[in-house]
Amino acid sequence: MILKLTGNDLTIEKMREFYASPNAQVEITEDAYARVDAAKRIVQTIIDNERVIYGITTGFGLFCDVFISKDKTAELQVNLIRSHAVGVGKPFAQNTVLGMMIMRLNTMLKGHSGVSRALVNQLKTFINHRIIPHIPEQGSLGASGDLAPLSHLAIALIGEGKVYYEDKLRPTAEVLASLNIEPHVLEAKEGLxxxxxxxxxxSQGVINYIEAEQLMHDSMWIASLTHQALNGITDAYNAKIHTSRGYKESIHVAETMLDWLEGSELTTRQGEMRVQDAYSLRCIPQVHGASLQTLAYVKDKLEIEMNAANDNPLIFSEEEVFSGGNFHGQPIAIAMDLLKIGIAEISNISERRIERLVNPQLNNDLPAFLSPEEGFQSGAMILQYMAASLVSENKTLAHPASVDSIPSSANQEDHVSMGTIGARHCKDIVDNVRNVLATELFIALTAVEIKGADKLSPKTKAKFDEYREIVEFMHKDRVFSEDINAVSEQLRIIK
Structure with missing residues (x-):
């Protein structure tokens, strides 16, 4: 796959395809190169004329009024990224960093950054050779840009720091030398x-979105297995109910549930076994539908930001070089907080269905905890504990990061987004949701097998057969974490 970058039309779908293609490469269009060259010429004119422009001929943050002579402008950029590379904690996943480089390159191709053709080519080289900078996750306030993590990215481009190459963490200089790649020499404004x-x-938000979107889809067929294991009532998914309220996402979920359940011999109609199901079955369209609503908002904001000029200052012409705040992460911070809530709710309702599968007072004559020998073997008892633990953890992680702010740079930068914290917490929630859904699926597989897998709807029987190749029937107590991990990995999109 070739991903052509123009600065204007990068999409989540293109990133999904890129991640799915191990040998995918990026290319830069000629018109994008032309915009880069034009902006670079303007920067050089500013330096030659010794104009006072933030970040080009001045210091940074509170030092924005300190003039820097033209003989020091390049050294200024190196000092900037060295001093700002202060990240701590575990590193971002390699695919997240790969996405960072693609998106940083894409924004430079808009022609408002004032960087050299050599720098954009260095980014392209790192991407295409899969030279992945080691970037610690923690340390960004999400305004003035993601300064700390992006400084670790920048350090690698000039041959410093460490990078992953062929899945091994090595000194950057060593990797570049082995590939005959010269470290980039920063020019004016390039560090900034x-x-x-x-x-x-x-980048983390895009991966969160891709995984969350898939989990929202998976949650419906997994719920349909549980629905059949509990002899659920299909009337609650009648189209008239949902069109009468009007939410298109709920209408979609109801239609999808009926599609998955079509032809099942395990479902019931109202009044046959009971009049109504519990909310965790009956309200699947309303709850899952509300979570689906968050995806459209999040996708819109991410795709705007992926193609945004979000550095500072921005160059439009020799006369129009403006300092602004496009680096402020508030739009993505709020989007990540919303996605956190939307996807966390999927695990909340899933855990309630797990409880119904294992609780002998609620599971419609299935064995207690699906134990093959009640009392002697615990069966799925502690699986519900684990799911409840993850759901509870998600409630803490779902607290909005974007409502927090703390001043920095001697109060010059007095409001920040905390968007990177929100994106990181969203990733943790997505991972927890995947494990909760994997747990529901694993338990439902055994439950429907007890009820009679041959009675499943044709579509869910195909899913049953697929996952029975991965995990066995719960015929005796064993280390179930291995089963959950296997199912969870099968549900993961970006490995």
Whole structure:
């Protein structure tokens, strides 16, 4: 796959295809190169004329009024990224960093950053060779750009720090030498152009979105297995109910549930076994539908940001070089907080269905905890504990990061987004949701097998057969974490 970058038309779907293609490469269009060259010429004119422009001929943050002579402008950029590379904690996943580089390159191709053709080519080289900078996750406030993580990215481009290459963490200089790649020599404004941006939170946000979208889809067929294991009532999914309320997402979920359940011999109609199901079955369209609503908002904001000029200052012409705040991560911070809530609710309702599968007072004559020998073997008892633990953890992680702010740079930067924290917490929630859904699926597989897998709807029987190749029937107590991990990995999109 070839991903052509123009600065204007990067999409989540293109990123999904890129991640799915191990040998995918990026290319830069000629018109994008032309915009880069034009902006670079303007920067050089500013330096030659000794104009006072933030970040080009001045210091940074509170030092914005300190003039820097033209003989020091390049050294200024190196000092900037070295001093700002202060990230701590575990590193971002390699695919997240790969996305950061693609998105940082894409924004530079808009022609408002004032960087050299050599710098964009260095980014392209790192991407295509899969030279992945080691970037610690923690340390960004999500305004003035994701300064700390992007500084670790920038350090690698000039041959410093460490990178992953062929899945091994090595000194950057060593890797570049082995590939005959020269470290980039930063020119005026380039350090600032590399670190004033929202790429860490946006890249992590794109991966969060891709995984969350898939889990929202998976949650429906997994719920349909549980529905059949509990002899659920299909009337609650009647189209008239949902069109009468009007939410298109709930209408979609109800239609999808009926599609998955079509032809099942395990479902019931109202009044046959009971008049109504519990909410965790009856309200699947309303709850899952509400979570689906968050995806459209999040996708819109991410795709705007993926193609945004979000550094500072921005160059439009020799006369129009403006300092602004496009680096502020608030749009993505709020989007990540919303996605956190939307996807966390999927695990909340899933855990309630797990409880119904294992609780002998609620599971419609299934064995207590699906134990093959009640009392002697615990069966799925502690699986519900684990799911409840993850759901509870998600409630803490779902607290909005975007409502927090703390001043920095001697109060010059007095409101920040905390968007990268939100994106990181969203990733943790997505991972927890995947494990909760994997747990529901694993338990439902055994439950429907007890009820009679041959009675499943044809579509869910195909899913049953697929996952029975991965995990066995719960015929005796064993280390069930291995089963959950196997199912969870099968549900993961971006490995």
């Amino acid at each position: 152009a590399l670190i004033n941006g929202t790429q860490p939170m946006t």
